[in-house]
Amino acid sequence: MRSGFDAARFRTVLGHFCTGVTVVTSVDGDQPVGFACQAFAALSLAPPLVLFCPAKSSRSWPVIERAGHFCVNVLAEGQRAVSTVFGTGGADKFDTVPWTPSSTGAPVLDGALTWVDCTVEAVHDAGDHHVVIGRVVDLGEHRDERPLLFYRGHYAATDTTPPDDRGWTGEVLDALLTWPRQSDWI
Numbered sequence: 155m156r157s158g159f160d161a162a163r164f165r166t167v168l169g170h171f172c173t174g175v176t177v178v179t180s181v182d183g184d185q186p187v188g189f190a191c192q193a194f195a196a197l198s199l200a201p202p203l204v205l206f207c208p209a210k211s212s213r214s215w216p217v218i219e220r221a222g223h224f225c226v227n228v229l230a231e232g233q234r235a236v237s238t239v240f241g242t243g244g245a246d247k248f249d250t251v252p253w254t255p256s257s258t259g260a261p262v263l264d265g266a267l268t269w270v271d272c273t274v275e276a277v278h279d280a281g282d283h284h285v286v287i288g289r290v291v292d293l294g295e296h297r298d299e300r301p302l303l304f305y306r307g308h309y310a311a312t313d314t315t316p317p318d319d320r321g322w323t324g325e326v327l328d329a330l331l332t333w334p335r336q337s338d339w340i
């Protein structure tokens with residue numbers, strides 16, 4: 155069936171789904187690779203699985219596939235420049251940000267909010283992307299900072315208004331954001 159919309163409309167509509175931004179990294183010998191990736195999600199708790207979707211044009215992906223492992227770096231609000239560099243074809247990405255190796259050897263970027271270290275569990279074909287399932291083998295500590303967000307093709311910030319100044323809508327929002335609690339029965 156032919157679709158009644160073009161790529162621009164697809165991007166406009168899907169751009170309304172606000173996400174965080176990650177940089178998925180790996181290493182092949184001495185050569186680190188990585189790319190900015192919004193298509194990332196938690197998938198399963200038992201066993202612990204995540205997924206990310208690299209475009210088939212990605213030059214990092216074949217390296218990650220060969221290495222068989224990767225690290226998902228969750229970017230902090232102050233890391234727009236990191237996202238831009240890792241989201242740009244041909245950039246000298248690792249010249250701009252210090253990193254240390256994870257337990258699998260994949261780069262953990264300085265300043266990341268947290269990170270998820272994985273082995274490649276499965277790869278599925280999906281249009282002009284792959285869906286890559288990762289088995290989580292190690293998890294980073296987390297920093298008490300705000301996340302970098304991507305919304306309608308631009309970087310966005312979370313609300314910086316202190317909870318006390320938000321009135322009843324703030325209270326309702328806080329209740330929703332802290333639900334469920336351990337005492338909830340679901």
Ligand SMILES: Cc1cc2nc3c(=O)[nH]c(=O)nc-3n(C[C@H](O)[C@H](O)[C@H](O)COP(=O)(O)OP(=O)(O)OC[C@H]3O[C@@H](n4cnc5c(N)ncnc54)[C@H](O)[C@@H]3O)c2cc1C
Pocket residue numbers: 175187188189190191192193194207208209211212213214215237238240241242243244245304
């Ligand atoms: C916020 C954000 C979210 C994103 N989310 C995703 C996502 O979920 N999935 C995804 O696949 N991508 C995503 N991207 C895009 C992705 O980060 C970029 O395409 C990135 O450059 C891919 O890196 P790479 O290392 O895989 O490939 P690169 O080596 O950066 O190559 C990417 C493309 O550029 C071309 N290229 C490389 N070097 C040159 C050169 N010197 N001259 C000309 N062309 C060159 C390559 O042939 C290839 O087509 C996102 C980007 C941003 C900013």
Ligand SMILES: NC(=O)c1ccc[n+]([C@@H]2O[C@H](COP(=O)([O-])OP(=O)(O)OC[C@H]3O[C@@H](n4cnc5c(N)ncnc54)[C@H](O)[C@@H]3O)[C@@H](O)[C@H]2O)c1
Pocket residue numbers: 164165166168169192193207209241304306307308
């Ligand atoms: N999943 C992806 O591959 C993906 C996601 C976001 C951005 N990007 C790329 O990063 C660059 C910067 O993006 P922008 O500022 O122009 O934002 P944009 O306006 O192109 O992105 C808006 C939304 O469209 C979707 N999208 C964009 N490109 C896509 C792709 N190739 N495959 C699947 N979904 C896609 C995403 O949901 C994104 O949030 C562009 O080259 C874009 O293609 C790729």
